Amino acid sequence: MNDSYEPVIVGFLCNWCSYRAADLAGTSRLHYAPNMRPIRVMCSARVEPQFVLKALREGADGVLIAGCHPGECHYVDGNIKALRRYELLKRMLRQLGIEEERVQLVWAAASEGNVLADAVNRMTEQLRRLGPLRWRETVLGGDAQPEERAGEMMAKEV
Amino acid sequence: MNEERIGVYVCHCGSNIAGTVAVEEVAQWAAKLPNVVVSRDYKFMCSSLGQELVEKDIKELGLTRVVVAACSPHMHERTFRATCERAGLNPFLFEMANIRELDSWATDDRAAATQKAKAMVSAAVRRVVYHQPLQLLPVKINPNTLIVGGGVAGITAALEIANAGYHVYLVEREPSIGGHMAQLDKTFPTLDCSACILTPKMVDVAQNKNITLLSWSQVEAVEGYVGNFTVTVRKKARYVNEEKCTGCGICIEKCPKKVIDEVFEAGLGYRKAIYRPFPQAVPKYPVIDTSNCIFFQRGKCKACQMFCPTDAIDFEQQDQILKLEVGNIILAIGYDTFDPRRIPQYGYGRLANVFTSLEFERMVNAAGPTGGRIVLRDGVTTPKSVAIIHCVGSRDKNYNEHCSRICCMYSLKFSHLLHERLPDAQVYEFYIDIRATAKRYEEFYHRVLEEGTRFIRGRVAEVTDAARMPGEEGKLIVQYEDTLIGKQRRLPVDMVILSLGMEARRDSREVAQIFGLGCEYNGFFIERHPKLDPVNTMTEGIQIAGACQGPMAIPEAVAQGAAAAARVLSLISQGTVMMEPVRAHIDADKCSGCRICNNLCPYNAIVFHEDRKVSEVITALCQGCGACVAACPSAAITGAHFTDEQVMAQIEGMLWDVQPQFAMTSMETR
Ligand SMILES: Cc1cc2nc3c(=O)[nH]c(=O)nc-3n(C[C@H](O)[C@H](O)[C@H](O)COP(=O)(O)OP(=O)(O)OC[C@H]3O[C@@H](n4cnc5c(N)ncnc54)[C@H](O)[C@@H]3O)c2cc1C
Ligand code: SF4
Ligand code: SF4
Ligand code: FES
Numbered sequence: 001m002n003d004s005y006e007p008v009i010v011g012f013l014c015n016w017c018s019y020r021a022a023d024l025a026g027t028s029r030l031h032y033a034p035n036m037r038p039i040r041v042m043c044s045a046r047v048e049p050q051f052v053l054k055a056l057r058e059g060a061d062g063v064l065i066a067g068c069h070p071g072e073c074h075y076v077d078g079n080i081k082a083l084r085r086y087e088l089l090k091r092m093l094r095q096l097g098i099e100e101e102r103v104q105l106v107w108a109a110a111s112e113g114n115v116l117a118d119a120v121n122r123m124t125e126q127l128r129r130l131g132p133l134r135w136r137e138t139v140l141g142g143d144a145q146p147e148e149r150a151g152e153m154m155a156k157e158v
Numbered sequence: 159m160n161e162e163r164i165g166v167y168v169c170h171c172g173s174n175i176a177g178t179v180a181v182e183e184v185a186q187w188a189a190k191l192p193n194v195v196v197s198r199d200y201k202f203m204c205s206s207l208g209q210e211l212v213e214k215d216i217k218e219l220g221l222t223r224v225v226v227a228a229c230s231p232h233m234h235e236r237t238f239r240a241t242c243e244r245a246g247l248n249p250f251l252f253e254m255a256n257i258r259e260l261d262s263w264a265t266d267d268r269a270a271a272t273q274k275a276k277a278m279v280s281a282a283v284r285r286v287v288y289h290q291p292l293q294l295l296p297v298k299i300n301p302n303t304l305i306v307g308g309g310v311a312g313i314t315a316a317l318e319i320a321n322a323g324y325h326v327y328l329v330e331r332e333p334s335i336g337g338h339m340a341q342l343d344k345t346f347p348t349l350d351c352s353a354c355i356l357t358p359k360m361v362d363v364a365q366n367k368n369i370t371l372l373s374w375s376q377v378e379a380v381e382g383y384v385g386n387f388t389v390t391v392r393k394k395a396r397y398v399n400e401e402k403c404t405g406c407g408i409c410i411e412k413c414p415k416k417v418i419d420e421v422f423e424a425g426l427g428y429r430k431a432i433y434r435p436f437p438q439a440v441p442k443y444p445v446i447d448t449s450n451c452i453f454f455q456r457g458k459c460k461a462c463q464m465f466c467p468t469d470a471i472d473f474e475q476q477d478q479i480l481k482l483e484v485g486n487i488i489l490a491i492g493y494d495t496f497d498p499r500r501i502p503q504y505g506y507g508r509l510a511n512v513f514t515s516l517e518f519e520r521m522v523n524a525a526g527p528t529g530g531r532i533v534l535r536d537g538v539t540t541p542k543s544v545a546i547i548h549c550v551g552s553r554d555k556n557y558n559e560h561c562s563r564i565c566c567m568y569s570l571k572f573s574h575l576l577h578e579r580l581p582d583a584q585v586y587e588f589y590i591d592i593r594a595t596a597k598r599y600e601e602f603y604h605r606v607l608e609e610g611t612r613f614i615r616g617r618v619a620e621v622t623d624a625a626r627m628p629g630e631e632g633k634l635i636v637q638y639e640d641t642l643i644g645k646q647r648r649l650p651v652d653m654v655i656l657s658l659g660m661e662a663r664r665d666s667r668e669v670a671q672i673f674g675l676g677c678e679y680n681g682f683f684i685e686r687h688p689k690l691d692p693v694n695t696m697t698e699g700i701q702i703a704g705a706c707q708g709p710m711a712i713p714e715a716v717a718q719g720a721a722a723a724a725r726v727l728s729l730i731s732q733g734t735v736m737m738e739p740v741r742a743h744i745d746a747d748k749c750s751g752c753r754i755c756n757n758l759c760p761y762n763a764i765v766f767h768e769d770r771k772v773s774e775v776i777t778a779l780c781q782g783c784g785a786c787v788a789a790c791p792s793a794a795i796t797g798a799h800f801t802d803e804q805v806m807a808q809i810e811g812m813l814w815d816v817q818p819q820f821a822m823t824s825m826e827t828r
Binding site: 010023026027029032033034041042045046055068072075076077109111117 | 230231232256260262263264265266267270271273274277281667670671674676677679684688696697740758760761781782783785787788789797800802805806808809810812813815817818
């Protein structure tokens with residue numbers, strides 16, 4: 001790892017609050033780390049563990065899930081469902097040896113562009129410190145195939 | 159591999175995007191992505207020339223999918239869907255990449271912004287392949303409307319809609335409509351008599367054949383969606399038969415039980431156990447407050463029944479549960495005032511002569527408990543000096559950060575009324591800033607300045623009765639910092655009025671839950687757009703009006719009531735609405751009948767067929783949140799326009815430039 005390492009975060013933003021928060025951050029020209037790549041979903045409750053694992057496997061260093069504040073979900077309590085699923089997911093990630101900071105859940109109301117921007121900045125900073133996710137070492141242990149190792153070497157050099 | 163032919167269009171948005179993202183580079187790069195047959199950049203994609211470019215390509219190059227990388231889909235998704243449709247392409251075969259709000263405006267790092275834009279474009283290109291043609295869902299609009307809250311905002315909305323010829327159910331939880339405005343004496347800045355301008359409107363409501371007034375009632379549940387809501391209303395027992403009652407008021411006169419009226423008289427006056435909040439109440443029928451009625455408590459009395467000339471008192475009456483079918487809903491539940499007991503150092507409830515602003519409104523009102531006389535709590539002594547404290551519970555991080563907007567103005571109004579009624583009294587206003595921003599407000603402020611009120615800039619630390627200096631005995635001492643001269647000071651006065659801020663209704667979150675709305679952090683309902691859509695909400699078919707949206711004075715509450723009515727009328731006159739087809743669907747062959755999804759749906763849109771042991775989504779009820787889609791262990795549920803395939807492809811596209819950590823995951827190999 002060298003100084004030029006920049007983590008890549010996949011962000012799942014709910015259509016009604018957090019995506020609008022991100023829109024507002026932009027409209028208010030709040031500058032924040034460009035490391036988060038946004039994917040819009042209708043509600044944080046749509047985010048399946050599968051999506052998170054897929055993003056990590058595809059090379060993301062972290063995943064941010066952002067929804068409305070509790071009590072403010074456009075679909076009544078979708079964010080609470082997301083929270084419960086997130087707790088489960090965290091346990092699973094721990095067992096896989098993936099650091100907790102890599103998957104984060106935050107609440108941002110449509111009027112809170114700054115909250116979303118801060119969350120992205122904070123997470124980017126934490127991931128910079130953690131360095132790249134070495135899925136194969138942490139998750140697959142020594143079982144990786146030789147050709148996969150080659151990929152791994154490349155990943156390390158990023 | 160598939161056969162799709164994608165067109166990619168990268169917008170400069172003048173310099174809004176092009177200033178930070180290398181748009182030409184992104185467009186050239188995108189041309190090499192799989193399935194892309196044409197990739198262009200253009201100054202303003204949303205202009206008619208930009209749109210014609212897309213239309214021409216669809217027709218001439220046979221595009222089957224379109225990606226526009228420009229601003230937020232909340233801005234222009236509809237625009238470009240329409241573009242596709244005009245060229246004969248299903249509008250849902252389009253995808254937007256938001257490289258402005260989420261990229262070029264959020265950083266000034268050109269290299270990083272360009273890289274991120276490429277990620278978003280590649281994600282959109284991969285996603286759009288999996289889009290399916292969808293149709294908007296037409297929904298018929300029931301022309302009846304429910305309005306909740308009969309304050310001035312709700313009354314205005316009800317009359318607008320009823321006068322246009324459509325039916326309105328107006329649900330009010332108090333025995334009478336009128337809201338806070340009915341409690342006020344004069345209204346700033348014109349000083350018209352509040353009741354004189356409000357009661358004619360209340361009578362119009364009572365007499366309008368298109369309005370069903372349900373007072374002393376509450377909404378318990380709402381089901382359905384825009385155009386077709388089913389609302390459950392509890393009409394509480396009044397113990398007065400509305401068919402027989404003539405509103406003569408003899409029962410009220412004869413009732414032996416007096417109770418403090420905490421609601422209408424703000425605790426300053428009394429009412430009976432059978433009561434109407436005020437003589438001009440609409441409807442005119444009284445209600446029996448069972449927790450204070452001697453008959454309900456001790457089984458004896460029935461004075462009201464004995465004297466009622468039309469035999470209208472009915473102790474057996476029961477609550478009624480009504481089911482209303484409506485197409486639109488307007489919420490106008492108003493506000494609550496800040497509870498001054500939360501600031502104990504101001505002494506409300508402990509020091510007799512500290513009054514709230516609402517108490518003062520009742521006191522100066524000729525129809526109020528003192529007959530309009532301004533007196534101390536003993537009921538006889540006239541105050542010689544009065545201190546009005548602004549911003550109580552407003553503009554303070556410990557209570558409410560927001561400015562309540564109306565307290566400066568009603569405080570000035572109080573000064574004026576004090577000078578008018580007690581010409582010899584000394585009046586002091588303790589303010590932080592004077593906010594007199596609407597039409598005629600500043601002029602009113604100057605008028606009050608000339609009348610001799612002393613304005614002291616500073617926050618009051620404490621109101622106390624502990625005298626320390628001669629002249630302070632028997633007085634209330636206001637301890638404050640005069641921020642203009644930077645000194646701590648004490649001022650003895652006879653009466654203190656606390657100008658309470660406006661808050662959301664204490665139960666606004668519960669109400670929001672019933673109607674499926676969002677609240678701000680402070681409990682006020684969230685409008686769809688703070689500038690362009692102030693009365694609409696994120697829930698189709700539900701509008702908000704008046705002070706439940708935020709602190710406001712009567713003219714704005716009226717304007718919002720009328721605006722919400724206009725919204726509803728425009729929907730009614732369309733007859734049908736087109737709804738987004740983002741809906742869940744269960745594949746009966748894959749469903750294992752586990753029923754996990756059944757309880758997850760916030761709209762009870764999923765039914766279980768006992769006979770076939772499978773679940774089914776009722777499309778008309780589903781709002782498309784995707785909670786069930788994410789939870790189904792058999793992957794039997796698809797969420798249209800947000801399918802697993804679409805999101806997975808999007809994830810891959812977003813990560814085009816990083817090394818995958820695992821082989822065999824790309825969509826191509828699936
Ligand atoms: C002391 C004081 C003085 C003021 N003086 C002035 C003035 O001089 N000029 C001026 O322009 N403004 C003044 N105002 C502001 C004014 O009161 C408001 O702007 C106005 O009343 C807002 O009207 P509204 O209809 O939105 O709400 P409200 O008047 O609060 O009406 C809401 C109605 O909804 C009902 N309701 C609440 N919850 C439910 C529910 N769950 N179900 C059914 N019904 C429900 C309530 O009972 C009420 O009838 C003053 C305010 C105060 C506190
Ligand atoms: S969760 Fe899936 S499998 Fe279970 S009942 Fe619902 S649709 Fe059927
Ligand atoms: S997507 Fe599923 S859970 Fe959400 S509203 Fe539709 S049926 Fe209910
Ligand atoms: S809509 Fe934002 S979390 Fe549900």
